[in-house]
Amino acid sequence: MNFTDLFIAPFAEFEFMRRALVGIFALALGAGPVGAFLMLRRMSLTGDAMAHAILPGAAIGFLVSGLDLFAMTFGGLAAGLFVAVGAGVVARATELKEDASLAAFYLISLALGVMILSVKGSNVDLLHVLFGTVLGLDDPTLYLVAGIATFTLVTLAVIWRPLVLECVDPAFLSSVSRAGAPSHIAFLALVVLNLVGGFHALGTLLAVGLMMLPAATARFWVRDLTPLVCLATAIAFVSGFAGLLISYHVGAPSGPAIILVAGGAYVVSVLFGPAGGVIARRFPQRHFEA
Amino acid sequence: MNSAGPIMTGNSLSPQLRFRDLTLGYERHPAVHHLDGSVEEGALLAICGPNGAGKSTLMRGIIGQLRPLAGAIERGGLDPRDIAYLPQGAQVDRSFPISVYDMVAMGLWRRSGLFGGIGRTDRTAIAEAIAAVGLQGFETRPIGTLSGGQMQRTLFARLLLQNARLILLDEPFTALDAKTVSDLLDLVRRWHGEKRTVLAVLHDFDLVRTHFPQTLLLARSAIAWGPTAEALAPENLLKARRMGEAWGGDEPCEVAA
Incomplete structure (x- = not known):
């Protein structure tokens, strides 16, 4: 097997592989930066919870009109936003902390979603929603994913400064600008939007993987914000590419393969990453003079 | 009391x-x-x-x-926003990956706002502010690596730029x-x-x-x-x-x- 057979031929020969690659690239463009900010705002688990929360919405969409792109997207969006707002309200109106109320909401959502799906559909449908069908992306789905990526990048460009400043020094931001709260809400909407985009390709369980794993991996290599965002996106790209090839050559399911590649990169980075990895901390380099 | x-004694101030x-x-x-x-x-x-x-x-x-x-x-x-305020033990997330330069540059917020670019005069102003607090050479350092005194100097440089x-x-x-x-x-x-x-x-x-x-x-x-x-x-x-x-x-x- 030469280079071409390994890396090029699968995409040259099969259209579904090309579609999958485009889909994953579009997904990575949006999910990379959003994941980086989720991590920096210490909301990694929020992302996870939201991903699960999308399930019952998508399931109800499925219940109403089968495997229909619009119905399932709309259902997922509605459910995601409902849980985001609901968890926030419960946290503010009661003594429960936000992480606990998010956990409660997403456990209920997950159970509800699986229940709805198995009442109406088959196990195949359940697997479709949970793990996605990156190898079966049709035109409308590709447009949707690419549209979400475009919208995400434009919105991030608009809210970049307040978003950064609200992470670093919220007191200062509120003293110079009122953009803090609106940009936070816009960011939450982007999270839900990207998870909904990701769920068509990777399913609700794995959509958050392409968001969080590259961001967490990149944190072990760079210490500045812009490189962090770029590196996270690049790692998401490469994970998608490598995961598709692995699934093609060994016949593994593609969604999990992609996430496992990203997971492998994470494990390697935890050990060898120069910015706070295990080995870098255990064996520090010789220090500078000053 | x-x-x-x-x-007030009717002075000019x-x-x-x-x-x-x-x-x-x-x-x-x-x-x-x-x-x-x-x-x-x-x-x-x-x-x-x-x-x-x-x-x-x-x-x-x-x-x-x-x-x-x-x-x-x-x-x-x-205008309330024409007031520069350094809170007690400013609550800055020191683990956030941002450099001293970018932190100081945020002092220009009132001028540059959400989208305004940072031009050559602004760069000069930022460099002067960093020099005024004695942090030359620290521009690219992440704020997480600063000492308490260096962090306070950074915040003072930002105050300088706020021009309040x-x-x-x-x-x-x-x-x-x-x-x-x-x-x-x-x-x-x-x-x-x-x-x-x-x-x-x-x-x-x-x-x-x-x-x-x-x-x-x-x-x-x-x-x-x-x-x-x-x-x-x-x-x-x-x-x-x-x-x-x-x-x-x-x-x-x-x-x-």
């Missing part, structure tokens, strides 16, 4: 801030009580008092974060070494020379006596307000301490009711 509330029977507090519990008086433009005023005297509360009232329970603060036509008419510093020199304090005091004097109004909450009376011409001694109400030597006289300090010890109680205030 003996020497509180200097009387206009008041930058005027407190009219100001009461500030949290959930009806006043922290600053019936404060009257004005701060002239270009004043360099120290605010002293025991813990819980309402010093930080007064700062939050001035920037408009806290609405008065009673009375009013007049800002002399100053009114500057509020809440315990800016706490837990800093003598060298850092003296460097940062130079900046405060520079602001004073530029006719900016500076209010600083301080606990070090020696430092206040040396560098601050005017002092407000606060223990919920104003104990004394005027030239530092008079305001920090022993009998006033004793009174402030007694007030500080006597706090507590839920009965509604007669004057406020």
